[in-house]
Amino acid sequence: MTKLNQIVAIEKGVKARAAREFADLQGSAQKDALLAGISRTYLPRDEEGDQLPPEGTKVQVRVEDVLTQLSGVLTRLFDVVATKDIANRAATADVTVDGVTLLRDVPVAYLLFLEKQLADLQAFLAKLPVLDPAEDWAWDPAAGVYRTPTTKTLRSRKVPKVLVKYEATEHHPAQTEVFTVDEPVGEWSTVKFSGALPADRRRQLVDRVVALAEAVKVAREAANQFEVTDQTVGRQVFDYLFAR
Incomplete structure (x- = not known):
């Protein structure tokens, strides 16, 4: 059976192809010259008059044909996206760090959200100010900050x-x-005071967010192994929209 990660892998290409063909069909449907046709025949007033051949141009684009092609293009897109989104509701995994399960049955969409947030959080933590290593610092519980002798x-x-x-x-x-x-x-x-962090505390925070981010990636990969059921909603949608 098809797995969720396979659907995710092809989705981008399907979307790009659908967008390209959608634009081409839209352009064809808006060219009046392709939609119009004409037929002219000439009849002289007397038998000795000039005999001219008929003239005409054929209709090159029929809007109903465009709609049929558009239905085919978008049906595939609708089916792929529906297959992915419906599978995402059922595809879940646990997030485990150092043998401890922090989160259970987390859906793929939330795992993707966590990955982005943890990446931003790691960048934030990495830039936190630390205490000047040239000074000797001790925690002052009364002031709630670090202080020097x-x-x-x-x-x-x-x-x-x-x-x-x-x-x-x-x-x-x-x-x-x-x-x-x-x-x-x-x-x-x-006496100098500082609200900054000791360097080892900042390192501890960064290490934790890195460990959790790695666990989330592992969980997402596990969830993406979920076997999907191919959806065929596109045909129903366009049978309704373009019905005569």
Whole structure:
């Protein structure tokens, strides 16, 4: 019997072919010159008049024929899509990670949704900010964030000093030079805080989403082994739509 993954494999080609032939038929049905025909015969007024051959063009496209061809094109498409969608309602699989079944009897459509969401989630988690590895961090339960140990740094200010190069004498004044020195006036106590994650925590989150994504892919492949029942709804649809 046909399996679901086989129907999925041919669906894209069937859709493309149907779209192409649909466009061709639509174009043919809209060309007035192909739909129109004419027949002309000439009859002279007397027997000695010119004898001219008949003229005419045949109708090249009949709308009813176009509808018949369109029915054939779309019937195959309708049948393939119906076969896939109806099978998708019954095709399910369990999602199991490390021997633990997280989800049971998950339909294919939801497994496809999960794959897309998990791919987006992996990209999101991979870009989460992590703590600066140059610092020592510890969890502060009171603040709900990570913090570093307290570091102390001196605060200083510049104090002018006078350097006497030469003492004053009876004949010359003293020679001096003003300069500044940094004198401690206080002490800064600094603690850094961060709401980022430790690098190993981010790695743990990414590893989990990767493991789940792989499990979802395995489940989808298992569900796609479901044996389908070929549907023939297209003929019923077009027998109704195009009935005379």
